[in-house]
Amino acid sequence: MKKKVLSSLVCAMAAATGAPLEAAELDLYVDRKTKQIFAEPGPGRDKLGTFVQVEGPQAGAAPASATAAAAPALQTATAAGTASSTEQAQPAPAAPAPQAATQLAQMPVEKEKKWYDRIGLRGYIQMRYNQEIGGDAEDLQAPGDRFIGADQSMGIRRARLVLSGDINDHVSLYFQPDFASTPSGSSTSNFAQLRDAYADIYFDDKREYRLRVGQSKMPYGWENLQSSQNRLSPDRADALNSGLRDERDMGAVFYYTPQTARKRFAELTKLGLKGSGDYGVLGLGVYNGQGANRADRNDSLHVVAHATYPFKLANGQYVEAGVDAYSGRFVSSTSAVTLDGQTFTPQLEDAEGVRDQRVAAHFIWYPQPFGVQAEWTVGKGPQLDVEQQRIRSTTLKGGYIQAMYKLDGRYGSLMPYAKWQTYRGASKFDTNAPRMRVDETEAGVEWQPMEALEVLFAYSHMRRTDVSAAPYPLVDGDLLRLQLQVNY
Structure with a gap:
């Protein structure tokens, strides 16, 4: 279960960075104190392993929902990483795409008005x-x-x-x-x-x-x-x-x-x-x-x-x-x-x-x-x-x-x-x-x-x-x- 969670996390992070999803490899590290997951090594961080996507969408850009779900997936993976080895982490619920991102995408881009657009x-x-x-x-x-x-x-x-x-x-x-x-x-x-x-x-x-x-x-x-x-x-x-x-x-x-x-x-x-x-x-x-x-x-x-x-x-x-x-x-x-x-x-x-x-x-x-x-x-x-x-x-x-x-x-x-x-x-x-x-x-x-x-x-x-x-x-x-x- 932990592997599936981390795999989902890999997909989300790869999509967020714009990297191709096919055969994508990513090393993940966990902080000993905060239990947060990082994609780069650092002081107090232990390597979790190297992860490669084996499920999900094939090559191509990931949907917007995958990108938007990156943050929730990180939080779920952190909780799973701190669980006891004898306990099974519960599957993470699917994170809905935030409305703010949808609204931002739908907002029209206001063009600068010319002087003749200001005349009544x-x-x-x-x-x-x-x-x-x-x-x-x-x-x-x-x-x-x-x-x-x-x-x-x-x-x-x-x-x-x-x-x-x-x-x-x-x-x-x-x-x-x-x-x-x-x-x-x-x-x-x-x-x-x-x-x-x-x-x-x-x-x-x-x-x-x-x-x-x-x-x-x-x-x-x-x-x-x-x-x-x-x-x-x-x-x-x-x-x-x-x-x-x-x-x-x-x-x-x-x-x-x-x-x-x-x-x-x-x-x-x-x-x-x-x-x-x-x-x-x-x-x-x-x-x-x-x-x-x-x-x-x-x-x-x-x-x-x-x-x-x-x-x-x-x-x-x-x-x-x-x-x-x-x-x-x-x-x-x-x-x-x-x-x-x-x-x-x-x-x-x-x-x-x-x-x-x-x-x-x-x-x-x-x-x-x-x-x-x-x-x-x-x-x-x-x-x-x-x-x-x-x-x-x-x-x-x-x-x-x-x-x-x-x-x-x-x-x-x-x-x-x-x-x-x-x-x-x-x-x-x-x-x-x-x-x-x-x-x-x-x-x-x-x-x-x-x-x-x-x-x-x-x-x-x-x-x-x-x-x-x-x-x-x-x-x-x-x-x-x-x-x-x-x-x-």
């Missing part, structure tokens, strides 16, 4: 309908919605496609075109135009410090940073949005976001609480200042500073507060205009650009279920002075407040809201930078029956300056607005 694709489409229902609504013009006004009703407001992801551990990419743009002076819609094209460069493994370089949103105004995909009201407030064309510009911004804040920014988006996303707790940068997709015109950069923090109260309520500011010189476009019986072409107060400076504060009590969102800005910016027939730096102010309530139920999420906004200041991106007056109230409700679909219905009472052409009249009107958004 997503986007959204907004289809909007406006209907005039009172006052001089047909004469209304609004920078935030080109489908407002005479002979305008239905159109595609956004058609975005976002490619984003990590190229490696320290560099990420964000690229976003919009396929629903209308270039200046064109009567044809749905052109493709670049919105974002930037890289985030991370300086540490925790990704708390990063530099964003390229065309991106400049961190001025909380609602400006909030994506149209997440925003509750159809359009951004003019007081904040008038500072940046399409909220974007070409520049470089350094952001700092500690891990706690980054986690909260992500939770606000995941919970559907209309967050702005991660634009840092602190931000400092420079940008051209002439707006998205426009070249600089004075070789003088704007400087922007940003500070905000998402607090989480003991009851789980999220609150965010902060301030933003920017400073620079802006070159307004000019052309001949007739006002007060005079025809003239305004001159810039400074040929290198008119002083353009603003500071803004924001406060957000996230809808859990009741929420409040408010911003206010003051500053100076380029504005047409009819008496002096020039564009000079003039004071401005304005802001908004919005109340909302989030209802989650069987048929999705329902969020009614009410918003009031006001602005007294220039529309610097329009030709001749005319003064703009806005007083607007809006009430509506957003219904999101599923993640992929959102429907918004709103009523707006607008009193705003038509800055598209002289004599820049003040128009008063009422609108019904409907928007369908598809997320993918």
Whole structure:
């Protein structure tokens, strides 16, 4: 019996070492104290003998089970070797193949991902309908919605496609075109135009410090940073949005976001609480200042500073507060205009650009279920002075407040809201930078029956300056607005 056990041990050890099994010879030794079996001589070891396989599989590689059984066979042989010569060792039970070895063999080998395997694709489409229902609504013009006004009703407001992801551990990419743009002076819609094209460069493994370089949103105004995909009201407030064309510009911004804040920014988006996303707790940068997709015109950069923090109260309520500011010189476009019986072409107060400076504060009590969102800005910016027939730096102010309530139920999420906004200041991106007056109230409700679909219905009472052409009249009107958004 002892010979059979040792023979089995020989087979197992030969298979484990990859040696051929046919006519395999192996010398075995037993330690006098520990009674362990060894394949090599050594101090305190007695030779058991030379063993040759006479049974079992013929020539060829042994099955995996034989290799796996090597260790149990050694233990059995050791016990047998220490038995009395008058006792017969019990036959060793067959050792089952360990599950760990089987699982290891079945595990797929993960290949290293290439940079293009890390890039994700997503986007959204907004289809909007406006209907005039009172006052001089047909004469209304609004920078935030080109489908407002005479002979305008239905159109595609956004058609975005976002490619984003990590190229490696320290560099990420964000690229976003919009396929629903209308270039200046064109009567044809749905052109493709670049919105974002930037890289985030991370300086540490925790990704708390990063530099964003390229065309991106400049961190001025909380609602400006909030994506149209997440925003509750159809359009951004003019007081904040008038500072940046399409909220974007070409520049470089350094952001700092500690891990706690980054986690909260992500939770606000995941919970559907209309967050702005991660634009840092602190931000400092420079940008051209002439707006998205426009070249600089004075070789003088704007400087922007940003500070905000998402607090989480003991009851789980999220609150965010902060301030933003920017400073620079802006070159307004000019052309001949007739006002007060005079025809003239305004001159810039400074040929290198008119002083353009603003500071803004924001406060957000996230809808859990009741929420409040408010911003206010003051500053100076380029504005047409009819008496002096020039564009000079003039004071401005304005802001908004919005109340909302989030209802989650069987048929999705329902969020009614009410918003009031006001602005007294220039529309610097329009030709001749005319003064703009806005007083607007809006009430509506957003219904999101599923993640992929959102429907918004709103009523707006607008009193705003038509800055598209002289004599820049003040128009008063009422609108019904409907928007369908598809997320993918």
